[in-house]
Amino acid sequence: MIDQIFNAATEAFLQYKNVPANLKADFLDKIAEILEANRSIIVPVAVKESNLPEGRINGEMGRTTGQIKLFANMVREGSWLEATIDPGDPHRSPMPKADIRKMLTPMGPVVVFGASNFPLAFSTAGGDTISALAAGCPVIYKGHPAHPETSRLVAECIHKAVISSNLPEGVFIHVEGGIEIGQALVQHPLAKAVAFTGSHTGGKALFDLANKREEPIPVYAEMGSVNPVFTFPSKLQNELVPLAQAYVGSLTMGSGQFCTNPGLIFVPSSHATAFEAAMAQEIKDIAGSPMLHPGIAKAYYESIEYYQTREELKWIKVADPKHLINGSPALAEIKAADWLADDVFQKEVFGAFALMVVYDSPNELMQAAKKLHGQLTITMWGDVPELKQNAALINILEEKCGRLLFQGVPTGVEVGYAMQHGGPYPSTTDSRSTSVGAGAIKRFARPIAFQDMHPDLLPDALKNENPMKIVRQVNGKYTVEKI
Amino acid sequence: MIDQIFNAATEAFLQYKNVPANLKADFLDKIAEILEANRSIIVPVAVKESNLPEGRINGEMGRTTGQIKLFANMVREGSWLEATIDPGDPHRSPMPKADIRKMLTPMGPVVVFGASNFPLAFSTAGGDTISALAAGCPVIYKGHPAHPETSRLVAECIHKAVISSNLPEGVFIHVEGGIEIGQALVQHPLAKAVAFTGSHTGGKALFDLANKREEPIPVYAEMGSVNPVFTFPSKLQNELVPLAQAYVGSLTMGSGQFCTNPGLIFVPSSHATAFEAAMAQEIKDIAGSPMLHPGIAKAYYESIEYYQTREELKWIKVADPKHLINGSPALAEIKAADWLADDVFQKEVFGAFALMVVYDSPNELMQAAKKLHGQLTITMWGDVPELKQNAALINILEEKCGRLLFQGVPTGVEVGYAMQHGGPYPSTTDSRSTSVGAGAIKRFARPIAFQDMHPDLLPDALKNENPMKIVRQVNGKYTVEKI
Structure with a gap:
């Protein structure tokens, strides 16, 4: 079964990563729209499963759709791709200079584990899932056993958005099961990254598993702290x-x-x-x-x-x-x-x-x-x-x-561009990452450089004309101009 | 001895990370200047120890000082810090919005292992050392046993630059020894990251060691590939x-x-x-x-x-x-x-x-x-x-x-903004990183956010006035304007 899941996710990845940015963004917005349309069904179930008050869960639904819209806008805007262009120079002496263009590219299928304390905002359609989808990665989501029905309902909303956006179903796969299933997901050779929010024991165990794989993969585990x-x-x-x-x-x-x-x-x-x-x-x-x-x-x-x-x-x-x-x-x-x-x-x-x-x-x-x-x-x-x-x-x-x-209290984590929700070990397994805010998307991407690629083959983000109108670094200078 | 090394490096770090960008950049330029002044002494020794021809080593010296100047310019320019500002809003309803400002901050002491095949450009004052120093991290450099005398001579140049820049000596520490010494450096609790260029066996062993530490740390091992x-x-x-x-x-x-x-x-x-x-x-x-x-x-x-x-x-x-x-x-x-x-x-x-x-x-x-x-x-x-x-x-x-x-050959790796010298495992242990070009500096930094910090306390990169005149993301938009 797990092989089937990852084959579907990998096949979906090879298609999904090439979907134009505006269509990816529309897909994310569609998830938010369907979630909102199902608010009255989802909220009472989440309240029942989490013991959290209705006002809090309603607020969390707003936070969830709000962060989906943030990522949708970022995908449309495109500067997160870090497009960087060093144009070539055939006349350089003693050697001609090659044309080199770099951007971030999604890593591949990501395994996401949700948190019990945020059945919506850090769970099935939470920040980890959405930032991975925004980056261009399919998500294999392991439903949290503390709110199984909520997770199924939200997964169904995402599934509907996948279908109505004409994307392959492997873009989002909902999996239920115990610890062994979670471990098997992390160990599968086609998994390319892991996101987790929860206990130190749980996060560290996944981190260790991922590093013992034949191909080690990044694990972004947010494991909490005492916040002095x-x-x-x-x-x-x-x-x-x-x-x-x-x-x-x-x-x-x-x-x-x-x-x-x-x-x-x-x-x-x-x-x-x-x-x-x-x-x-x-x-x-x-x-x-x-x-x-x-x-x-x-x-x-x-x-x-x-x-x-x-x-x-x-x-x-x-x-x-x-x-x-x-x-x-x-x-x-x-x-x-x-x-x-x-x-x-x-x-x-x-x-x-x-x-x-x-x-x-x-x-x-x-x-x-x-x-x-x-x-x-x-x-x-x-x-x-x-x-x-x-x-x-x-x-x-x-x-x-x-x-x-320097003022206020640490609870109430703002979702924005400058938020950093991450920190040195043991609060997370990767202090270079954040699991809240715009920076979260970069966890699921890596740089790729194209050297002397023909203009017809270049991704939009790297074309001379700058059709996405994104801020790019050209010869070391930031600009939105075409080349 | 290793404790002394890391205590010195950590003490130096707490001072060095706060050195103004232009002084850090001057320090890097000083290294290049002293290396250049010692070219006629260093080159013959490197030729003798590496069997590489004099022309090649002379070229490598140019590459080495060239990439030092690139990083010095980047440090002066400052956009690599990814300064990101979400200004506060005391009137937001229902809750006032906090002022949040994020930037990259250096990780701490970095252990660097040089490569035998580039006794200058990927060794003592090579890309790993210089990008770590540029990021604000002290370097503990393990000299390569294949070119010990070259390494000592280059280390002496860096040491002179440290002294003439009035920096603490712990900013750069040259260590010689066998595999055990290298392992002990990676295992020391005060080491915060590792950079390595060499064989798969060597790189993977350090990666595994680093992940087994009480506090796991990133290992950037570039382990080569067959480059089809x-x-x-x-x-x-x-x-x-x-x-x-x-x-x-x-x-x-x-x-x-x-x-x-x-x-x-x-x-x-x-x-x-x-x-x-x-x-x-x-x-x-x-x-x-x-x-x-x-x-x-x-x-x-x-x-x-x-x-x-x-x-x-x-x-x-x-x-x-x-x-x-x-x-x-x-x-x-x-x-x-x-x-x-x-x-x-x-x-x-x-x-x-x-x-x-x-x-x-x-x-x-x-x-x-x-x-x-x-x-x-x-x-x-x-x-x-x-x-x-x-x-x-x-x-x-x-x-x-x-x-x-899509043209040309993979050898001859250009040093620039768009270069990506890294790749999926097993070519490296971290596909998110590059060891050549401007991107290399970010390997040694992590984001930190300051919430409601008093203007007098803010780092220059995050002050309203933008005294460094760097490109920043303010409310999600790129700008060099003050706030």
Whole structure:
């Protein structure tokens, strides 16, 4: 069966990669249109399967179709292809100069694994699938067992878009099954790349499998992180209560089931008592909402139980596991010296649990920064003079994350051109990539150069006339002019 | 010792990455200047250690300083940083939009392994070293044991440039030693990327090591390929002799010791006898020049001996191993059906050995194309009508290479903006990368986004005023304007 899937996807690829950009873009828009038309059918099923509230799922549908439209526009616009032209010079001495033209080309069939915490935006028609399709790659999508019916409904929408766009059916193939099926997909010789959003264990296992193949392939696994928040005295002095509120709000939203959930906050000892009190006040009545499925709730409470055995922690709020499906928030305090002594305190707890780390000196904070594992995001709450004083700390923290925030909270990842949702290992397996925003498309493409290719054979992006009117680099200069 | 090296490199990194672009560029230019000033000392040593002729080494010095200047100019120009700005909007409803600004940032210390066949251009101050330095990464360079004295002399030039540019000495560290030292460098926790040019065995071993680290890191190994040439009847009908001459010239130049050496040529049976005769005429008196070192010559002749045991081959020219250090060219013919039956015929022989594969039909050629392993280059010699008839074949071959040529020969890799010197596995470990040309710099950088960063803290590339005057993407549009 898996051979059939990949043969169909590969055959589709050889056709799909040559489909003109505007038709590819129309196909993507068609997916969004059909999804939107089926909103009232899909949303209740996703709500039921994910335990997420209807408002949230409705919002996620908007995010999903919104990012599809972003990629459709990018495909039409075409500059993501990085078209680069070094015209030839037959008169160059001592050797004539060849005409060389380079652009990105899609890699081939991509295996995508969706995430349980975003049944729409990071799943079947989510960012990974759509950015791969936008790049020109067929997708073999492994449905997430936590929302099987949602995945089938969305897959059916994509399938309809494939048919109505006259594309080969192998452009998108929906597969259901367990871990063994997922492994077999990644190991198939015709798979050319893998995208995954989920746990460290899952992502790392796929990464290792892909590297042991006869032909290793890229794995873009976004595996989450603890997204530390660094706070500084002067800023806390002025904004202590709103910051504590913002922090607790970001931590507990959606029962903390976000890759960018801020599970770690560094607070100076000068303000620890006041900040702790403000957070306690804010968090005390938050019961938490139902988690995605019982397995996730169980893992959450097991982590909390483990931390309860650690004497270094002082509890600000203990989880109330009365209704076990609810992700009751929990908050504990630890001294920086204790935090520094054991890497277990850097482990992500998927859910609304946070450690407040109390630091005594800038030196202790610097040690913590140096010891920090790779993160999707790091947030710095300081006023401008104290941030300037901490330039050396910022310099270190840049090496530890993909996105550095100076206001607001890390949850709520904007979909745009400048977003970076990725970071150094172990937050992802490939810090060169983003899984949110325009940059995501480039994960599924590689450069190819054509040397002395006849104009009739050149792809549109590289023709002298620049029929796509895209920004290109010609002799090293950016231009939309024809040659 | 290795700990000391990486501590020095990491400390240097935290300083070097923040050095203004124009000073980094001046540093690179200084390296070129000092190399040029030492040309008369370096060239004879490189000639002696590599057995390559003085003219070739002199040319390679020009290539080396030329590519240094290219990267220096790119660093000054700055568009390689991919600065991307999505300005914020405090009035957006329902949520204010954060200001997000993204750019590429260097990864950290890079371990570079040079190549024996280019003692200057792909070695100590070669493309890998210079592109890493240009990106803002310190380099730990493992000197190639085939040209130790050349490597020391060039390292000394770089060291002088480091000192005269007031940079920390850890920006470039020259290391000598055997395989174990190389492995230890790749395994060190503070190494952030690896660049390698050489054999498949060597490159793959480093790739595997790097993926088994606690923190896996990218390995850019360029491991060579057989660079097939596909020929078609009508083109051969018109240009048979000049094409045979061009092929033999490319094959035997430098005793075939190039990554892009064309070791495989597909010829239609209609023209096989004539093409064979023309090649035989051209190759018969070429004695071959001394190979890089006795180990390479030994491996070359062992491969030839192996092929001489294969009954499928008919020899057009047998190697003359009288002077064992000389890479005496060898050429054999095989039927496509036989070639298709055994993957061993795809293996690269480092030296001037080629297989001419005789095909009977377009279908047989298509089968060969589908079976082909990943290549740095593929060359197609056909006239325009027959290339158009072979669109399906071109479609397949695009998937098999990084550079597709339609005239000329694959040797002589132009250094420019559009060059792609890389390709699908096993020609490299990362088809997304190039090791020649402007694109090489991006191998050593990853994106970082700054959210709501105060203007005083923003890097120059992302400031509203655009002080570097670089092309940036603002709200999805390319512009050099300030914001």
